[in-house]
Amino acid sequence: MTRQVRIANVAMGDGAPIVIQSMTNTDTADVAATVMQVAELARAGSELVRVTVNTREAAAAVPKIREKLLSMNIEVPLIGDFHFNGHKLLTEVPACAEALDKLRINPGNVGKGDKRDEQFAQLIDIACQFNKPVRIGVNGGSLDPVLLARLMDENLRRPHPKNTNGIMREAMVASALESAAQAEKLGLPSNAIILSCKVSGMQDLIAIYRDLAARCDYPLHLGLTEAGIGDAGIVASTAALAVLLQEGIGDTIRVSLTPEPGSARTREVRIAREILQAMERRSFTPRVIACPGCGRTTSIFFQELAQDVQNYVHLKMPEWSRRHPGVEAMTLAVMGCVVNGPGESRQVNLGISLPGAGEDPVAPVYADGERITCLRGDNIPLQFKAMIDDYVVRKYS
Numbered sequence: 001m002t003r004q005v006r007i008a009n010v011a012m013g014d015g016a017p018i019v020i021q022s023m024t025n026t027d028t029a030d031v032a033a034t035v036m037q038v039a040e041l042a043r044a045g046s047e048l049v050r051v052t053v054n055t056r057e058a059a060a061a062v063p064k065i066r067e068k069l070l071s072m073n074i075e076v077p078l079i080g081d082f083h084f085n086g087h088k089l090l091t092e093v094p095a096c097a098e099a100l101d102k103l104r105i106n107p108g109n110v111g112k113g114d115k116r117d118e119q120f121a122q123l124i125d126i127a128c129q130f131n132k133p134v135r136i137g138v139n140g141g142s143l144d145p146v147l148l149a150r151l152m153d154e155n156l157r158r159p160h161p162k163n164t165n166g167i168m169r170e171a172m173v174a175s176a177l178e179s180a181a182q183a184e185k186l187g188l189p190s191n192a193i194i195l196s197c198k199v200s201g202m203q204d205l206i207a208i209y210r211d212l213a214a215r216c217d218y219p220l221h222l223g224l225t226e227a228g229i230g231d232a233g234i235v236a237s238t239a240a241l242a243v244l245l246q247e248g249i250g251d252t253i254r255v256s257l258t259p260e261p262g263s264a265r266t267r268e269v270r271i272a273r274e275i276l277q278a279m280e281r282r283s284f285t286p287r288v289i290a291c292p293g294c295g296r297t298t299s300i301f302f303q304e305l306a307q308d309v310q311n312y313v314h315l316k317m318p319e320w321s322r323r324h325p326g327v328e329a330m331t332l333a334v335m336g337c338v339v340n341g342p343g344e345s346r347q348v349n350l351g352i353s354l355p356g357a358g359e360d361p362v363a364p365v366y367a368d369g370e371r372i373t374c375l376r377g378d379n380i381p382l383q384f385k386a387m388i389d390d391y392v393v394r395k396y397s
Contacts, residue, residue: 002219002251003191005133008077008101010047012194012251013219018281019252020272021048021221023081025265028058028065035068037265042076044266045273045284048252050079050104053086059093066099077101079135083109083142087122097130102194104135107179108142116146120179124186133192134183135221138175140168140199147175169204172197173211180218193218194252198225202240209244219251229258238275245279286313286330289348296356297336305354305381306334312385316392324396332388342366350391352384367391 004014012019022041026033028051038049053059066078080100082089087110090097097103103123111119127134148171155161162170176195184190195218197208205224213220224240227233237255244250255268255275276282290306291297309332320327331348335341337356345351345366352375354363362374365387375383 002217019047021254022046023050029061031061031064044269046269053080059089059096062096063099087119090126102133108144124183128187135194136179137196196221200226205240213249221252222250223254233257283328288332290334291336298357302336302354327396
C-alpha cells in the first residue's frame with residue numbers, strides 16, 4: 001500500500017481511486033487558449049491537468065488561468081511542469097507557485113554539475129514554502145548523465161555486468177529514489193512526494209515500475225511516454241498500463257498520445273478512463289457489450305442498435321450521474337443471435353438478444369438474469385431505450 005498524497009481536493013494512494021491526469025499542449029502564456037483546453041480536459045474526466053511553465057510569461061499567466069477557471073466553476077488541480085529554469089521562474093513569480101496545486105520536477109534537467117543540487121534545493125524550498133506536493137518525474141530521454149555515468153562505472157566493476165538497457169533501468173529507479181531522499185532531507189514531507197519513471201518501451205516501463213514499487217511506498221504516476229499516434233499509441237499504452245495495474249502498481253495514470261492532426265486532446269482522457277474501466281479499477285459510465293457479428297448476423301440491425309444504445313448512454317450520463325448514483329457500474333448487452341445472446345444478456349443488468357438469420361423475429365429482453373419481455377416490430381430501439389430509462393430509475397433510485 002502506498003502512502004496518501006493530497007493534491008487540492010484529489011487524494012492519491014493509500015487505496016484511493018486511481019487518478020487520471022492529462023497535459024495541455026497550448027502555449028501557457030496564451031491564457032484564453034489554455035483555459036479552454038484545461039476546461040475541455042476536465043470536462044472529459046481529467047482529474048489533474050498539467051501545464052508547461054517554461055517562460056516568465058507562462059509563469060505569470062498561471063494565476064490568471066486559475067482565476068478564469070474558478071470563474072467557470074472548474075476546480076481541477078493544476079500542475080506546473082518545470083524543466084531547466086523552474087527554480088528561477090518560481091522565485092521571480094511566486095504567484096505562480098501559489099496558484100499551482102503541484103510541481104513536477106525532472107531531476108535529469110534541474111541543473112548541471114555543482115548547480116544541480118543548489119537548484120533542486122531551491123525548487124524543494126519553494127514547494128515547502130507554499131505547501132505544494134511534488135512529482136519527481138524521471139524520463140528516459142533526459143536521464144541525469146552524471147548518475148548514469150556513475151552507475152556505468154560501478155557496473156564495469158561487477159563480476160557479471162548488466163547490459164546497457166539494464167543500467168538504464170537501474171539509473172531511472174536510482175534517480176527517482178535518490179531525488180526523493182534528497183527532497184525529504186531538504187524538508188519536503190514524505191506524504192508530499194509522487195514518483196514517476198517514464199520511458200517509451202513497454203517492457204522497460206514494466207520492469208522499472210516493478211522495481212520502483214518494490215523499493216518505496218510513494219504514490220506512483222504511470223505512463224508510457226511518447227507512446228505514439230493513433231491505434232499504435234493506444235495499444236502500447238494499454239498493454240503496458242494493464243500489466244502494472246493488474247499487479248496493483250500505480251496510483252495515477254496518463255495516456256500520452258500524439259494527437260492526430262485536428263483531433264481533440266481529450267482523446268487521451270477517454271482512453272485512460274476506458275483502461276481503468278476495462279481493468280475494473282473504476283467505473284465511469286455504463287458499459288455496453290455487443291457481439292462482433294458473424295454469418296448468423298447478416299443484418300446490420302444489431303450493429304446499429306449497439307451504436308444507438310452507446311450514444312444514448314453517453315447522452316443520458318450527465319443526468320443519470322446526478323440523480324442515480326451507482327449507475328456508472330451498470331452493464332448493458334446488445335447481442336446479435338441465439339448462440340450467445342440469451343446467455344450474455346442474462347449475465348448483465350439489462351440485455352437484449354436480437355434475432356439472427358433464420359431465427360424467429362422476436363428479441364427477448366433480460367433484466368438481472370430473468371427474461372422480462374420479448375420485443376418485435378420496427379420500434380425495438382425506442383422500446384429498449386425506454387426500458388433502460390425505467391431500469392435506471394428503479395435500480396439506482
